[in-house]
Amino acid sequence: MWGENLPADDAPLGPDERLLDATEVRQLEPRLREPPMRALHLRGHGAVDPVAVTQALVSASKDHGAKLIANSAVTALTVRDGRVVGVQASTGPLAADTVVVTAGVDAPMLCAPLGFDLPIAPSPALLMRFTGPPGLVRTLVTTPHLEVREATDGHLLVAAGYNGEISHEDLQRAGEQMLHRLIATFDAEDVHLVSVRLGTRPMPTDELPIVGPVPGVDGAYVAVMHSGITLAPTVGRLVASEIVDTVEAEQLAGLRLTRFHSDTEY
């Protein structure tokens, strides 16, 4: 990582952080055209391909007896006697002891009939894929102009924020601009744009995850957050423990839905 976010020379570094000079950067990333004079190496950091991880988790769940119902849209939570007892879905109704709402930016729509407004805004971002020579990018490289890494399928993955409306032509143009940046940063002409997709990150208005039961409504639980990939292993474990083992997780204390309606008694 280099650019404006670098710590000052005399700032204390974390246990897995190291400031590098240009020679050290070149050892890590030999295909950079112009290694920076200073860069921060976060040795303990890594990255995953979210699609591959999701597929692996779904497959493992099925091995453990879970049933996957794909291409099914939940139209409403089913409420009986003030308690959520399942969902209405395009493929038919489903009963459940607890419904965990993980619908990202659509979670507020599902929770509104429970009388609870979830303050979540859509935060658009682009995910771009490129082909390139294997090993062109060896670490996760963050510069002032791009953030790139190589996925396990060999594609170079670049994520970029985006504001406002975007047309198909805009997506293509954004991908081509990023392609020029990649070629300007790394010593390779043989890099090609594969795809640009617009994703919508669910962003709670205070930017903190929203995790916990819906206040006053038994059987409904919400888990929505940005950085959901990074947080998923820990949050998933804690949520499962809260719901299955009924052990309240201290780590989730500041993330409850009640923080948005602190003056309401439930």
Ligand SMILES: Cc1cc2nc3c(=O)[nH]c(=O)nc-3n(C[C@H](O)[C@H](O)[C@H](O)COP(=O)(O)OP(=O)(O)OC[C@H]3O[C@@H](n4cnc5c(N)ncnc54)[C@H](O)[C@@H]3O)c2cc1C
């Ligand atoms: C370009 C991009 C870059 C990102 N970068 C990072 C990063 O660097 N680090 C990180 O940790 N995270 C990152 N994220 C993840 C993101 O910020 C979220 O945290 C993450 O997507 C949340 O996952 P989720 O499964 O909770 O919700 P979502 O990904 O929003 O998924 C919600 C799912 O619910 C489905 N759904 C919605 N409504 C219904 C309904 N009524 N019935 C049935 N299904 C429904 C949707 O189809 C969707 O599949 C990135 C996301 C994008 C798009």
